[in-house]
Amino acid sequence: KNQVEQSPQSLIILEGKNCTLQCNYTVSPFSNLRWYKQDTGRGPVSLTIMTFSENTKSNGRYTATLDADTKQSSLHITASQLSDSASYICVVSPSYGGSQGNLIFGKGTKLSVKP
Amino acid sequence: EPEVTQTPSHQVTQMGQEVILRCVPISNHLYFYWYRQILGQKVEFLVSFYNNEISEKSEIFDDQFSVERPDGSNFTLKIRSTKLEDSAMYFCASSGLAGSKLGETQYFGPGTRLLVL
Numbered sequence: 001k002n003q004v005e006q007s008p009q010s011l012i013i014l015e016g017k018n019c020t021l022q023c024n025y026t027v028s029p030f031s032n033l034r035w036y037k038q039d040t041g042r043g044p045v046s047l048t049i050m051t052f053s054e055n056t057k058s059n060g061r062y063t064a065t066l067d068a069d070t071k072q073s074s075l076h077i078t079a080s081q082l083s084d085s086a087s088y089i090c091v092v093s094p095s096y097g098g099s100q101g102n103l104i105f106g107k108g109t110k111l112s113v114k115p
Numbered sequence: 116e117p118e119v120t121q122t123p124s125h126q127v128t129q130m131g132q133e134v135i136l137r138c139v140p141i142s143n144h145l146y147f148y149w150y151r152q153i154l155g156q157k158v159e160f161l162v163s164f165y166n167n168e169i170s171e172k173s174e175i176f177d178d179q180f181s182v183e184r185p186d187g188s189n190f191t192l193k194i195r196s197t198k199l200e201d202s203a204m205y206f207c208a209s210s211g212l213a214g215s216k217l218g219e220t221q222y223f224g225p226g227t228r229l230l231v232l
Contacts, residue, residue, distance in 0.1 A: 044158065
């Protein structure tokens with residue numbers, strides 16, 4: 001069964017610190033993996049998207065890594081800010097073709113950045 | 116920056132009533148999606164739509180659900196006879212500029228919170 005598992009479920013860090021969020025997936029065939037940021041009550045916002053041939057992708061203070069052999073990904077946030085407080089969701093696309101449709105979402109890691 | 120918009124932001128309805136959720140995708144996008152998120156749970160795929168027809172749908176998307184692109188800008192999700200368990204946040208998303216490569220980013224709207232009483 002296609003699944004996306006994330007850890008930790010929640011995380012509290014101090015402003016300015018770094019953190020790493022983990023994602024394991026069992027999706028096959030695999031097309032791409034995305035990390036989204038979701039603020040409470042809002043829609044997810046894309047941070048990174050990686051195909052199976054990419055190992056790392058950065059977007060400002062966010063760096064995602066992907067190991068397609070072990071089916072693991074991580075999202076590293078450097079120099080955290082209060083505005084980073086949100087849920088970070090790992091999303092895997094098993095589809096090929098233009099539709100990309102059936103994205104499989106993890107439950108997310110709820111990050112709280114404290115002053 | 117272009118964005119996906121959704122209306123209404125909140126909808127309260129009685130069980131058994133029909134609801135229509137509306138979305139305006141980003142102009143020039145070709146692929147459209149509906150997702151739902153029950154409170155406290157993960158986002159779930161409902162349906163994808165391309166070239167005026169459904170391209171994929173999940174098990175959740177049963178006969179009570181339908182989608183339509185009635186004109187060049189709107190994309191709607193209709194629930195014919197709502198049930199209590201349909202209460203959720205419904206997100207619309209769009210992606211894919213003409214000629215884009217596979218795996219283009221999906222842009223999500225702010226969501227419609229549906230409450231069925």
